Structure formats: C-alpha cells, structure tokens
Amino acid sequence: MISTLFKFHGGVHPPEHKLESAATPIVEVPLPQRLVLPLRQHVGNVPKLQVAVGDHVLKGQLLAIADGMISASVHAPTSGTIVSIDEQLIPHASGLPDLCITLQADGEDRWVEHRALEYRDLPKAAVLEALRAGGVVGLGGATFPSHVKLREDAQHPVRTLILNGAECEPYITCDDRLMRERADQIVRGIEIMQYLLGAERCVVGIEDNKPEAAQAMRDACRLSSIPIEVATVPTLYPGGGAKQLIKVLTGLEVPSGKLPTEIGVQCFNVATAYTVHRFIHHGEPVISRVVTVTGKVARPGNFEVPLGMSIAELVQAAGGAAPESTGFVMGGPMMGFNLPSAEVPVVKATNCIIASAPDLFPPLPPAMPCIRCARCADACPVNLQPQELYWFAKSSNLEKARDYHLFDCIECGCCSYVCPSRIPLVQYYRYAKSEILAADKAKQAADLARERNEFRLARIEREKQERAAKHAQKAAGAKADVAGDEAKKAAIAAAMARAQAQKAEVVPQNTADLPPAVQEEIAGIDARREAVNEEKQEN
Amino acid sequence: MSQSPYISGSTSVSVIMLKVLLALVPGIVAYVWVFGGGVLVSLTLASITALVSEGVMLKLRNRPVRPFLMDGSALVTAWLLALALPPLAPWWLVVVGTLFAIVIAKQLYGGLGYNPFNPAMVGYAVLLxxxxxxxxxWPAPLALAHAQLGFADQLHYIFSRGLPVDVQVDAITSATPLDYLKTQLKLQHALADISQAPVFGVVGAKGGELVTGAYLLGGLYLLQQRIVTWHIPVAFLAMLALVAGASSLLDPVHYAGAGFHLFSGASMLCAFFIATDPISGPTTPKGKLLFAAGIGLLTWLIxxxxGYPDGVAFAVLFMNICVxxxxxxxxxxxxxxxx
Amino acid sequence: MIAALLVMIVLALLLGLVLGYSALRFKVEGDPLVDKIDAILPQTQCGQCGYPGCKPYATAIASGEADINQCPPGGEPGMRALADLLGVEPKPLNAEHGEPKPKSTAVIDENLCIGCTLCIQACPVDAILGAAKHMHTVIASECTGCELCVAPCPVDCISMVPIPEKVSNWKWRYPVIELKQVA
Amino acid sequence: MIENYILIILGTVFVNNIVLVKILGLCPFLGVSKKLEASIGMGAATTFVLTLGSGSSYLINEYMLGTDLFYLRTLSFIVVIAGVVQFTEMVIEKTSPVLYQSLGIYLPLITTNCAVLGIPLLNVQANHNFMESLLFGFGGSVGFSMVLIMFASMRERMEAADVPGPFKGSAIAMLTAGLMSLAFMGFAGLIR
Structure with missing residues (x-):
C-alpha cells in the first residue's frame, strides 16, 4: 500500500560498493583507553564546559552543556578522568584543531545514574529540553540538534514525518545494518517523534537496494502502535538528501532557504530515531554510534563505536588498513572529506570511514576547459546550471554566482561525477560559498563600524558644541559676575565634589547598548584587569 | 589528496569528440560514393592544417599541447568545415578556411571551451x-556529370585546378538545387517545372539526399549515445519543416516544400553536428529549443x-551571438x- | 541671411525653454552615489587613502577627486567592486597608500598600558574602552584593524595581531588544479 | 503602407544595421559594452534620443529650413540632437545615478555619435516622410541597441575566457565585432 512516488531532477548511479560492509552484523568495539571529545560536534553554538581537568566522570555524565537554542550537549562515553582540555585535530574538512576534552578511561565503564523518561506524562517542552541535554543531533551527517526540529510549531504543523533510511551514498551501510538489526528500537524512536510533532503520517524511505532492511522495518512497523509506512524508493544518488527524499515521497519541494516544516514535513535519519529511543526509554545520552569501516581494510563492516575513539583504533578493530592505503575519508566518496590524520576521534557525524587508496579513488586527471555540454545540468538534483556557476566561481564573480542560486547547491557532487572535462566543480562552489559568506560577514562588520564611526563623529560634534556653549556662558557670566568670595568658594567646592564623583564612577561611555556576548567579554577583561592591579599592588 | 567527490564517471572530452567523428563516417562514405574521393583529400588537408595550427597556437600561448591535440575538437572542426566546402575546392581554400577557423575563431578566444562562435562556420562564412x-x-554528382574524373584527376584538380585536356569546367560542375531553385524562381519559373531539372532527386538534391540521409544516420547514433540531446536537432528540423511546409502550402508555385529543405544543403549536417556544438550553443533545455528554432527560421529566410544559396552558416553565427x-x-x- | 538667423534664434529659444524647464524639473539633490560607494568601502576608517575616513573618501571618489585604488583594506576585490559600480577600468592598487595586509585586530598589552586614553581618542569606532589611569582594552569584535591607535600610544603597548584561522572562520580554498601531469 | 513600415524597421534592424553593416556609432558600441546593464541603459538612451532627434529634425528640415536654407541642415540637426541629449542626461541623472555614472562620458557623447547624426541625414537623403523618419530613427536605434546588448552579453561571457594576453580587452572585442558583422552579412539581400 505504498503511495505514489515522485521524481527529482537529475541524479547519478555511482557504483555502490555496499556489499563489502553490509554482510556482517554490527560489532561492538572494545573500549579504548583514551577518548577525545570535540566540543563542536554539531551545527550551532559550542556547548559550555561543565568539567575541569582532573575531574573524574562517569559514563553518560554531562561534560559540556548546550548553549542556546541551537546547540547540543556532550557526554562522557565511559567513566574515567579528564586529562586535558585543549585544541586538538578534529575530523573537519579544514584540518584545523579545535577545543576537545580528553578522557582517560578507568576501564570500569561505570554508568552515571540514569533513567527512562515517561515522555507522555511530561509536557512536550520538558521532553525537548531533555533531548537538548541528551545531546541528540541528526546522525545523517548534518548533525543539526534534533530538539529544534521536534518542536511543534503552530504556524507550520508537521503533517508528515519522514524517516530517512535511503542511505544513497556509495560504501555507507551503517543505517542499513541498524535497520536490519534494531528495527524495533528505531520504531520506538519514531513513535516518540510522531508524538512530539503530532504528525498524521509517518513514512520510512528506504532505497530499493536494501531489501533486507526494508523487510525488517516493515515487520517492526507492523507491531507498532501507530501506522508507519515503509516506502522503497528507487536507488538514485542523491535520493537520500533530505529535500530529495521529501520530494520523492510527497511530491512537495522544500522552498529555497526554508525549512521542510514550511510544507508540513519533517525529516530525520533512522539512526536519529534510534538515539531518541535510547535516550527517552533508557536515559542514555548520545555517547556512541554505528560507523561503517570499509575500503582498504581487512574486515570491512559496521561497528558500534564510543564517540571520541580515534580512527586509527577503529580501523584496527576492522582488521587494520591495507598497506597500500594512503589515508582515510570520512563520509562517502561523493560528499565525504579527507581526514587530516588517523588520530582524529569518531564524532557524532562520523557515519563511515573509508580507507582510501589510489586505485580506489584515483586522482583526477588534469581538468580540461568546460565544453558547456550541460551534462552537469542534466545530473543536478536541484536543477541548477553548474556550468554557469562554475564560470562565475572560477572568475570570482560571486554576486552573479549568488544570482544563479549557488546557495541552493547541496554539494552532492553529481556534477563533478559526470563532468567529461573532469573539472572539480563542487570545489569551486565550496570556495565561492565560503567567500560569499565571509564577504557577508565582512559587510556586516563594516556596517557596524560605519554606525559606530558615525555615532562617534556625532558625539564629538555634540561635545564640541556643548563646550562652545559653555564657553559662551562662562564669558557672559564673567562679565556679569561680581559676587564675593563666598560664591566662588561654593563653586570650587561644587566642582571638586563633581570631580570626586566622576572619579568614583569611571563609567566608560561606549559600553552601553552592546550585545550580551561583548558585555560578558568586557566583564572578563575587567576581572583580569582587577587581578593584574592587585598583583601590582602586592608587589 | 583532493576534495570529494572522489569518484567520477567514465566519459571524457576526447571520447565525446571521437564519437562525433565516428558519427560523421557514414556521411563521408556516402559523400565519396556520390562525388568521388576528392573529399577525402579535403578532409586530410583540413585535418592536418587544424592539428598543426592548433599545436603551433598552443605552443605560442604557452599551453599544454598534447592534451588539447588529443581531445579531438580540432579534428571535428576540420571535418565539419571540409564537409561543408564544395568537394573539389582548391587546396588553399581548405587550408585558409581551416586556419581561420582554428586560429582566429578558436585559439584567439582561448581555445577549447571558450569560442563564442562555431569555428567551422566562421571559416565557412569567411570563405563564402x-x-x-x-x-x-559545386561539382555535379558523379551520376550526373558529363565527364567523369578519376581520383587522380580530382587530386590534380584540387591542387592545381588543372583538368584533363578533354574536360571543361562546366562539364563537371552543376548548380546545387538550392542555387538552381533560387535563380530559376527569380526568372519567374514555376516550382513544379524547376524541380523537373536533373539536379533534383526524390526529395532533395540528387545524390546529395543520400549524403544527407547518411548524416541523419550518424545523428541518430549521436542521440542514442547521448552525445547530443534531442532538443537542438528536433527544434531545428521542426522549425525548418514548419516554415517551409506552411509557405509551400500557401503558395506551392513559389515555395519549396519541407522535404526539399530538410534534405538539401547542409540541413542534416547542421541539425546534428553543427548546431549541436555545445561550446558555442546554449545550455538550458529551453534555450536549446529557442536557439535551434532560430537557426531553422533564419536558414529558411536566407x-x-x-543573397546566399544556403543560410545555415549565417544562421548559426547569428544565433551564436544570441547565446x-x-x-x-x-x-x-x-x-x-x-x- | 535674416531667415537663417531667425531660424537659429527660434531653435535656440525653443531648446532653451525645454532645457530650462527640465533643469528645474529633474533637479538632483544630494549625491546618492556617495552612499553606494561608501557601502563598498570596508569602513576601517583607517585613513590610508589620504582622507579622514571612508565617507570622505567615498565623496572624493564620487566627485572624481580621488581614484578607486587607494584603499588597501578593501584590497583588490574592493577596488574591483568600485570599478564595477562606476563602470571604469579596474587598476592595480596604488602602493603609495600601503599594501593590503591580513585582517588583524589591535591588542593592548595590559601589563604595559599606563591608561593615557590617547588610543581611545584615536579609535574611530570606539572599540577601545577604559578610562584615564585605567588600563584600556580592545573589543576584538568591534576593532576594524585600522592601526590608528598604534602610533599615539606613548609606551608602544599596542600591537596588531592577525586574526588566526579557526574552524569557525575557515574558508574553502580556490581549487588548485595540478598541472604537473600535463605536458 | 503598414507593410512598408514593417520593412523599414526590419531593414534597419537587421539588413542595414547601423553598427554592423553601416559601421556607424562604433564609439559607444565598443565603449559601453563591458557591462550588460550599462549597455541596456545606453541602448534605451540612444533609442530615445535617436527617435526624438529623427522626428524633430524632420520637422525642422521640412518646416523651418525648407530647400532654401539646406546649408543649415547639419548645423541645426546637431543643435537639436545636442538639446535632446542634454534633456536625456538630466532625466537619467535624476532617475538612475548609477547608470548615469556608468555611462559616464558616453552619455554626452551620444551627441557626437555619428549614427545619431547619420540617421536624420539619411532620412533627408531617402526623402522619408514624418512617419517614415520616425520609424527609420526608431528601427536604427533598436538595431543599435540590439547589437549593443548582444555584444555586451558576449563580452561578459568572454571575461573569464583564457584569451591570449595580447588579445585581451579591446583586441578581442574588435575581433568579436568583426565576426558579428560577418554573421549579419548573411542578411544581405533579404530586403531590397
């Protein structure tokens, strides 16, 4: 009883390479000695630290708490001691270090006190708050905090809840295995999501190259208390993109720059549903995830990995990398990125690690000029004109690129995949996008600077006028004033009192109407200053 | 290592160009069958000129020579130009046209991928x-010529304009049907009478229609291989057929029908090989339709x-400007x- | 002869009337162009262009007094944007006005500062706070990196520190295509 | 009648295009074709000036100069055109300062655009009546605007092309103009 499916424009069929890792069950890896937990594991604000070096923490204990609406907490994946909080390499395309908590495991793996949540008895806001504290984020790769997406919005009620089990990228099979082995738990999670959103319809979208997973899900859904459809969608990359899957399942297009709720749809990864279930029904925050390890490794497969474990150790668990392997790619071959080192930790976004080698991912031959064959335009799932975007990005004509909807590009890589000239198109788009964003930021800063400059000039002007007025007054007063010493004395006393008062409260004039973040910064600086002053006095 | 995507498909520019060349082969075979082997000389001349001039220009511009010579785009230009020229054109004509196409219309604009005009058509228009x-x-098809030239004679004619003693120029040339039609219509002859002339075949030019049919065959191969999309050929042929058909319906005495227009001159070559040049053409589906329909209309108008017997070259160049x-x-x- | 004179006089009168009327009707007040130019300038207010701020420089450009290549903080892209707006040829930056530098912020060495307030007075965007005899501090998020505070400092306690690249402000690079395999 | 008018317009736009076939008005053609927006503005301004100039110079020629004062023809045409240009300039400065700035010197130079003087003179030569003069001016300027806009769009596309150093800028623009002219030669003989 699967309802009609729709099509999105373009798409490609890269070789799947899923069989290598999909054949064996998920293996739990042995607990590592050292865990490195980056604070930035999600989209949004960096969470605030709750522990200090030397603290002993238990498994599941809060290490950093979500800061603001769009943020997520970080928890300890095992019990142990915090040995350092410093900048370390993280799995990020930039290859730059970021703030991380390093945890030395004590081997006891002792849980902090935790319990299930009777979510139906609590107000929905409390459940969402709990999810925020539980560090639940989208595990499909975008790592957007889930509690934000599960919020009911009166303006845009969610009618359809879509669960994304499409997993369209080659090589990746972690969702496939999860659905095969833990379908019932995923369904429990879906039930919670459905309850929170009040969705009328729940659909699980699974690509038709995963019949076992679809069957397992179908069996589990049949036992559910709510009706959940399982739809097999045609295998076509990037059919697992949220917007593409929504289009395929509902025929609706998410408006550009808007959220799916705009059209009454919300979309989650199946693994996210699983973590929601683990947290609500067992009180376990997100401290591990299933990761596919494949490519040039001895025993490709899927592993349940504690967050913070180093990639090198994880690969060892898969039998180690083959000697010809030259590096590791996190994510799939279409949208993943090269890891800066094998020592970086597994994070919430780590869905797949591919040990790459030149014969697996051959280096691109030198790019030829674009011959405008428009194969990229035919393959683009967003119906962009990649050849025009390339032209503008290449010549750094960024405004034009924006006009041609550069920001609708999902960087799926279809255009690069089909390009007969082997132009690294997506790289140009990434470059152009980040240039534009940086320029926008600079523009904002410039506007702020202009405002402040104008304010300053106005202030100086005003002060000048005030001074002039005072002078004039004084001149006039001097002529008229022939009063005795009493008055003069009084005036001097008053002036001194004024000066005293001024000295007492040295209020910097330009700290009014600053954003709270800056106020805070200033407060910090003041504190530091006090400390230095005291030090000086002591000396 | 570079950024994702780390995998890519299998097509490449040279594969595309090679398939275009392959698709031209049936047309060339038919050409030789109808007009004799002289065209092979033109093709060879044009190919050599194109490759040499492209190589020299790349060297002068300090660009890598090998990958750009291997991509086959220069050969495509050379072949298209050679096939558009009269078969027994003197050697220098072929060389000058190819030079103009490659050096001026292509390399001065930056070479492969940057030329706004179709190089072959620039070469052709300049020569015209x-x-x-x-x-x-144009030489008459072998079947119609009053004197037959062997391959050796054709070679001699191409390189020195010399003819065997007993043959006059008139004996081997004839007006093309498009040309003939135009002059005869000017002389107030009725279409029905004109088309009785021996140069006319079943639908187009005698012999020429065979070559055109072979181009169509090659074009279908390109469509099947997805080297070209259907938009341009269909829009071009449909527009040409539409205006020609409509005008001949309204006034059958003065306007030739759709079949004639489709199967004479460079119509088929244009539909599948010239107008479909991706570099100088538009990229959007709607744009392709508009572009090709424009060429069709202008071709018919011209x-x-x-003032010229065939309008394909000018129509293509004009629409190139609009791209x-x-x-x-x-x-x-x-x-x-x-x- | 007289006819010719008359004709020219009538013509002149007619045109004069039309133009005189439209001169009043289409009178332009202010110069909206200055704001458009000012919007492109980086607002560092550094004065490297030779004008006391971005707005005066914008006014000078609009009146044709200054060239478009005198703004090092705006750099090449800024110059191109100006050329684009004004429809003139881009030209290389004038080295007389300084070289573009990586974006920096001023940092006050808190241990050296004597609290003279000279830098506060120099800062064009009020990004330094503090009072007399108290140490001053730069609000990093508001500092434009204009360096105007560096020179007035009597104890040389202000240094310009380039903004380091972090995960939060990291940018994708322009793709480099290796040409070594070509040959 | 109508047919004649249509032929005049089509003829001046395509077959006898003032820029590419008659080779008039090359200065703004090459000068204001670097950006599409500016060229559209220039096209509109020229169309306005030319149509108005063409009509009013017809009136002046017919009713003020007649056959006696033919020696004042060029002089008075220039005066009238200069007036119209002045007027246009004021309007543009008021309505679109950016366009005004980007047209720059080329706006007052419409006065000396040979196409603008050429068309009224060609009108007189061809003995056009008022309506024909207007249409001739309009068609000519539409032809001018059309090729200007096409040329500008091509030049924008060529900006990122790997044009060899010595040919960058004006050289390749001239070459492109030449090839455009080549394409327009195909229209030869279409009308008259």
Missing amino acids: ISFPVIMTQ RTYG PLIDAYTQPRVFGHKL
Whole structure:
C-alpha cells in the first residue's frame, strides 16, 4: 500500500560498493583507553564546559552543556578522568584543531545514574529540553540538534514525518545494518517523534537496494502502535538528501532557504530515531554510534563505536588498513572529506570511514576547459546550471554566482561525477560559498563600524558644541559676575565634589547598548584587569 | 589528496569528440560514393592544417599541447568545415578556411571551451564572402556529370585546378538545387517545372539526399549515445519543416516544400553536428529549443529571400551571438523556487 | 541671411525653454552615489587613502577627486567592486597608500598600558574602552584593524595581531588544479 | 503602407544595421559594452534620443529650413540632437545615478555619435516622410541597441575566457565585432 512516488531532477548511479560492509552484523568495539571529545560536534553554538581537568566522570555524565537554542550537549562515553582540555585535530574538512576534552578511561565503564523518561506524562517542552541535554543531533551527517526540529510549531504543523533510511551514498551501510538489526528500537524512536510533532503520517524511505532492511522495518512497523509506512524508493544518488527524499515521497519541494516544516514535513535519519529511543526509554545520552569501516581494510563492516575513539583504533578493530592505503575519508566518496590524520576521534557525524587508496579513488586527471555540454545540468538534483556557476566561481564573480542560486547547491557532487572535462566543480562552489559568506560577514562588520564611526563623529560634534556653549556662558557670566568670595568658594567646592564623583564612577561611555556576548567579554577583561592591579599592588 | 567527490564517471572530452567523428563516417562514405574521393583529400588537408595550427597556437600561448591535440575538437572542426566546402575546392581554400577557423575563431578566444562562435562556420562564412565564385561552384554528382574524373584527376584538380585536356569546367560542375531553385524562381519559373531539372532527386538534391540521409544516420547514433540531446536537432528540423511546409502550402508555385529543405544543403549536417556544438550553443533545455528554432527560421529566410544559396552558416553565427542572452533568460526553475 | 538667423534664434529659444524647464524639473539633490560607494568601502576608517575616513573618501571618489585604488583594506576585490559600480577600468592598487595586509585586530598589552586614553581618542569606532589611569582594552569584535591607535600610544603597548584561522572562520580554498601531469 | 513600415524597421534592424553593416556609432558600441546593464541603459538612451532627434529634425528640415536654407541642415540637426541629449542626461541623472555614472562620458557623447547624426541625414537623403523618419530613427536605434546588448552579453561571457594576453580587452572585442558583422552579412539581400 505504498503511495505514489515522485521524481527529482537529475541524479547519478555511482557504483555502490555496499556489499563489502553490509554482510556482517554490527560489532561492538572494545573500549579504548583514551577518548577525545570535540566540543563542536554539531551545527550551532559550542556547548559550555561543565568539567575541569582532573575531574573524574562517569559514563553518560554531562561534560559540556548546550548553549542556546541551537546547540547540543556532550557526554562522557565511559567513566574515567579528564586529562586535558585543549585544541586538538578534529575530523573537519579544514584540518584545523579545535577545543576537545580528553578522557582517560578507568576501564570500569561505570554508568552515571540514569533513567527512562515517561515522555507522555511530561509536557512536550520538558521532553525537548531533555533531548537538548541528551545531546541528540541528526546522525545523517548534518548533525543539526534534533530538539529544534521536534518542536511543534503552530504556524507550520508537521503533517508528515519522514524517516530517512535511503542511505544513497556509495560504501555507507551503517543505517542499513541498524535497520536490519534494531528495527524495533528505531520504531520506538519514531513513535516518540510522531508524538512530539503530532504528525498524521509517518513514512520510512528506504532505497530499493536494501531489501533486507526494508523487510525488517516493515515487520517492526507492523507491531507498532501507530501506522508507519515503509516506502522503497528507487536507488538514485542523491535520493537520500533530505529535500530529495521529501520530494520523492510527497511530491512537495522544500522552498529555497526554508525549512521542510514550511510544507508540513519533517525529516530525520533512522539512526536519529534510534538515539531518541535510547535516550527517552533508557536515559542514555548520545555517547556512541554505528560507523561503517570499509575500503582498504581487512574486515570491512559496521561497528558500534564510543564517540571520541580515534580512527586509527577503529580501523584496527576492522582488521587494520591495507598497506597500500594512503589515508582515510570520512563520509562517502561523493560528499565525504579527507581526514587530516588517523588520530582524529569518531564524532557524532562520523557515519563511515573509508580507507582510501589510489586505485580506489584515483586522482583526477588534469581538468580540461568546460565544453558547456550541460551534462552537469542534466545530473543536478536541484536543477541548477553548474556550468554557469562554475564560470562565475572560477572568475570570482560571486554576486552573479549568488544570482544563479549557488546557495541552493547541496554539494552532492553529481556534477563533478559526470563532468567529461573532469573539472572539480563542487570545489569551486565550496570556495565561492565560503567567500560569499565571509564577504557577508565582512559587510556586516563594516556596517557596524560605519554606525559606530558615525555615532562617534556625532558625539564629538555634540561635545564640541556643548563646550562652545559653555564657553559662551562662562564669558557672559564673567562679565556679569561680581559676587564675593563666598560664591566662588561654593563653586570650587561644587566642582571638586563633581570631580570626586566622576572619579568614583569611571563609567566608560561606549559600553552601553552592546550585545550580551561583548558585555560578558568586557566583564572578563575587567576581572583580569582587577587581578593584574592587585598583583601590582602586592608587589 | 583532493576534495570529494572522489569518484567520477567514465566519459571524457576526447571520447565525446571521437564519437562525433565516428558519427560523421557514414556521411563521408556516402559523400565519396556520390562525388568521388576528392573529399577525402579535403578532409586530410583540413585535418592536418587544424592539428598543426592548433599545436603551433598552443605552443605560442604557452599551453599544454598534447592534451588539447588529443581531445579531438580540432579534428571535428576540420571535418565539419571540409564537409561543408564544395568537394573539389582548391587546396588553399581548405587550408585558409581551416586556419581561420582554428586560429582566429578558436585559439584567439582561448581555445577549447571558450569560442563564442562555431569555428567551422566562421571559416565557412569567411570563405563564402571572400571567394563566392569558388564556394558556389559545386561539382555535379558523379551520376550526373558529363565527364567523369578519376581520383587522380580530382587530386590534380584540387591542387592545381588543372583538368584533363578533354574536360571543361562546366562539364563537371552543376548548380546545387538550392542555387538552381533560387535563380530559376527569380526568372519567374514555376516550382513544379524547376524541380523537373536533373539536379533534383526524390526529395532533395540528387545524390546529395543520400549524403544527407547518411548524416541523419550518424545523428541518430549521436542521440542514442547521448552525445547530443534531442532538443537542438528536433527544434531545428521542426522549425525548418514548419516554415517551409506552411509557405509551400500557401503558395506551392513559389515555395519549396519541407522535404526539399530538410534534405538539401547542409540541413542534416547542421541539425546534428553543427548546431549541436555545445561550446558555442546554449545550455538550458529551453534555450536549446529557442536557439535551434532560430537557426531553422533564419536558414529558411536566407535560403528563400537572401543573397546566399544556403543560410545555415549565417544562421548559426547569428544565433551564436544570441547565446549568452538566451542562456540568461531561459534559466530553468531551480528546486524549491517558484517559477 | 535674416531667415537663417531667425531660424537659429527660434531653435535656440525653443531648446532653451525645454532645457530650462527640465533643469528645474529633474533637479538632483544630494549625491546618492556617495552612499553606494561608501557601502563598498570596508569602513576601517583607517585613513590610508589620504582622507579622514571612508565617507570622505567615498565623496572624493564620487566627485572624481580621488581614484578607486587607494584603499588597501578593501584590497583588490574592493577596488574591483568600485570599478564595477562606476563602470571604469579596474587598476592595480596604488602602493603609495600601503599594501593590503591580513585582517588583524589591535591588542593592548595590559601589563604595559599606563591608561593615557590617547588610543581611545584615536579609535574611530570606539572599540577601545577604559578610562584615564585605567588600563584600556580592545573589543576584538568591534576593532576594524585600522592601526590608528598604534602610533599615539606613548609606551608602544599596542600591537596588531592577525586574526588566526579557526574552524569557525575557515574558508574553502580556490581549487588548485595540478598541472604537473600535463605536458 | 503598414507593410512598408514593417520593412523599414526590419531593414534597419537587421539588413542595414547601423553598427554592423553601416559601421556607424562604433564609439559607444565598443565603449559601453563591458557591462550588460550599462549597455541596456545606453541602448534605451540612444533609442530615445535617436527617435526624438529623427522626428524633430524632420520637422525642422521640412518646416523651418525648407530647400532654401539646406546649408543649415547639419548645423541645426546637431543643435537639436545636442538639446535632446542634454534633456536625456538630466532625466537619467535624476532617475538612475548609477547608470548615469556608468555611462559616464558616453552619455554626452551620444551627441557626437555619428549614427545619431547619420540617421536624420539619411532620412533627408531617402526623402522619408514624418512617419517614415520616425520609424527609420526608431528601427536604427533598436538595431543599435540590439547589437549593443548582444555584444555586451558576449563580452561578459568572454571575461573569464583564457584569451591570449595580447588579445585581451579591446583586441578581442574588435575581433568579436568583426565576426558579428560577418554573421549579419548573411542578411544581405533579404530586403531590397
């Protein structure tokens, strides 16, 4: 009883390479000695630290708490001691270090006190708050905090809840295995999501190259208390993109720059549903995830990995990398990125690690000029004109690129995949996008600077006028004033009192109407200053 | 290592160009069958000139020579030009045309991928304007010629304009049907009478229609291989057929029918090989339709009212000028945007 | 002869009337161009262009007094944007006005500062706070990196520190295509 | 009648295009074709000036100069055109300062655009009546605007092309103009 499916424009069929890792069950890896937990594991604000070096923490204990609406907490994946909080390499395309908590495991793996949540008895806001504290984020790769997406919005009620089990990228099979082995738990999670959103319809979208997973899900859904459809969608990359899957399942297009709720749809990864279930029904925050390890490794497969474990150790668990392997790619071959080192930790976004080698991912031959064959335009799932975007990005004509909807590009890589000239198109788009964003930021800063400059000039002007007025007054007063010493004395006393008062409260004039973040910064600086002053006095 | 995507498909520029060359082969075979082996000499001359001039220009411009010579685009230009020229054109005509196409219309604009005009058609138009007499002097198909030239004689004729003693120029040339039609219509003859002339075949030119049919065959191969999309051939042929058909319906005495227009001159070559040049053409589906329909209309207009017997080259060049505008105004609806 | 004179006089009168009327009707007040130019300038207010701020420089450009290549903080892209707006040829930056530098912020060495307030007075965007005899501090998020505070400092306690690249402000690079395999 | 008018317009736009076939008005053609927006503005301004100038110079020629004062023809045409240009300049400065700035010196130079003087003179030569003069001016300027806009769009596209150093800028623009002219030669003989 699967309802009609729709099509999105373009798409490609890269070789799947899923069989290598999909054949064996998920293996739990042995607990590592050292865990490195980056604070930035999600989209949004960096969470605030709750522990200090030397603290002993238990498994599941809060290490950093979500800061603001769009943020997520970080928890300890095992019990142990915090040995350092410093900048370390993280799995990020930039290859730059970021703030991380390093945890030395004590081997006891002792849980902090935790319990299930009777979510139906609590107000929905409390459940969402709990999810925020539980560090639940989208595990499909975008790592957007889930509690934000599960919020009911009166303006845009969610009618359809879509669960994304499409997993369209080659090589990746972690969702496939999860659905095969833990379908019932995923369904429990879906039930919670459905309850929170009040969705009328729940659909699980699974690509038709995963019949076992679809069957397992179908069996589990049949036992559910709510009706959940399982739809097999045609295998076509990037059919697992949220917007593409929504289009395929509902025929609706998410408006550009808007959220799916705009059209009454919300979309989650199946693994996210699983973590929601683990947290609500067992009180376990997100401290591990299933990761596919494949490519040039001895025993490709899927592993349940504690967050913070180093990639090198994880690969060892898969039998180690083959000697010809030259590096590791996190994510799939279409949208993943090269890891800066094998020592970086597994994070919430780590869905797949591919040990790459030149014969697996051959280096691109030198790019030829674009011959405008428009194969990229035919393959683009967003119906962009990649050849025009390339032209503008290449010549750094960024405004034009924006006009041609550069920001609708999902960087799926279809255009690069089909390009007969082997132009690294997506790289140009990434470059152009980040240039534009940086320029926008600079523009904002410039506007702020202009405002402040104008304010300053106005202030100086005003002060000048005030001074002039005072002078004039004084001149006039001097002529008229022939009063005795009493008055003069009084005036001097008053002036001194004024000066005293001024000295007492040295209020910097330009700290009014600053954003709270800056106020805070200033407060910090003041504190530091006090400390230095005291030090000086002591000396 | 570079950024994702780390895998890519299998097509490449040279594969595309090679398939285009392959698709031209049936047309060339038919050509030799109808007009003799002289065209092979033109093809060879044009190919050598194109490769040498492209290589020299790349060297002068300090660009890598090998990958650009191997991509086959120069050969495609050379072949298209050679096939558009009269078969027994003197050697220097072929060389000058190819040089103009490669050096001026292609390399000065930056080489492969950057030329706004179709190089072969630039070469052709320049030759047509500069040497109108030679360019309109087509040899008669072998079956019609009053004297037969062997391959050796053709070779001799191409390189030195020399003919065997007993043969006059008139004996081996004839007006093309397009040309003949135009002059006869000017002389107030009725179409029905004109088309009785021996140069006319079943639908187009005698012999020529066979070559045109072979181009169509090659074109279908390109469509099947997805080297070209259907938009341009279909829009071009449909537009040409539409205006020709409509005008001949309204006034059958003065206007030739759709079949004639489709199967004479360079129609088929244009539909599948010239107008489909991706570099100088538009990229959006709607733009392709507009572009090709424009070529079809202009071709008919120039053929019917203009000063030149065939209008394909000028029509293509004119529409080339419009390409950036066409592209800019036919952007398809992007996912998530309203129209 | 007289006819010719008359004709020219009538013509002149007619045109004069039309133009005189439209001169009043289409009178332009202010110069909206200055704001458009000012919007492109980086608002560092550094004065490297030779004008006391971005707005005066914008006014000078609009009146044709200054060239478009005198703004090092705006750099090449800024110059191109100006050329684009004004429809003139881009030209290389004038080295007389300084070289573009990586974006920096001023940092006050808190241990050296004597609290003279000279830098506060120099800062064009009020990004330094503090009072007399108290140490001053730069609000990093508001500092434009204009360096105007560096020179007035009597104890040389202000240094310009380039903004380091972090995960939060990291940018994708322009793709480099290796040409070594070509040959 | 109508047919004649249509032929005049089509003829001046395509077959006898003032820029590419008659080779008039090359200065703004090459000068204001670097950006599409500016060229559209220039096209509109020229169309306005030319149509108005063409009509008013017809009136002046017919009713003020007649056959006696033919020696004042060029002089008075220039005066009238200069007036119209002045007027246009004021309007543009008021309505679109950016366009005004980007047209720059080329706006007052419409006065000396040979096409603008050429068309009224060609009108007189061809003995056009008022309506024909207007249409001739309009068609000519539409032809001018059309090729200007096409040329500008091509030049924008060529900006990122790997044009060899010595040919960058004006050289390749001239070459492109030449090839455009080549394409327009195909229209030869279409009308008259």
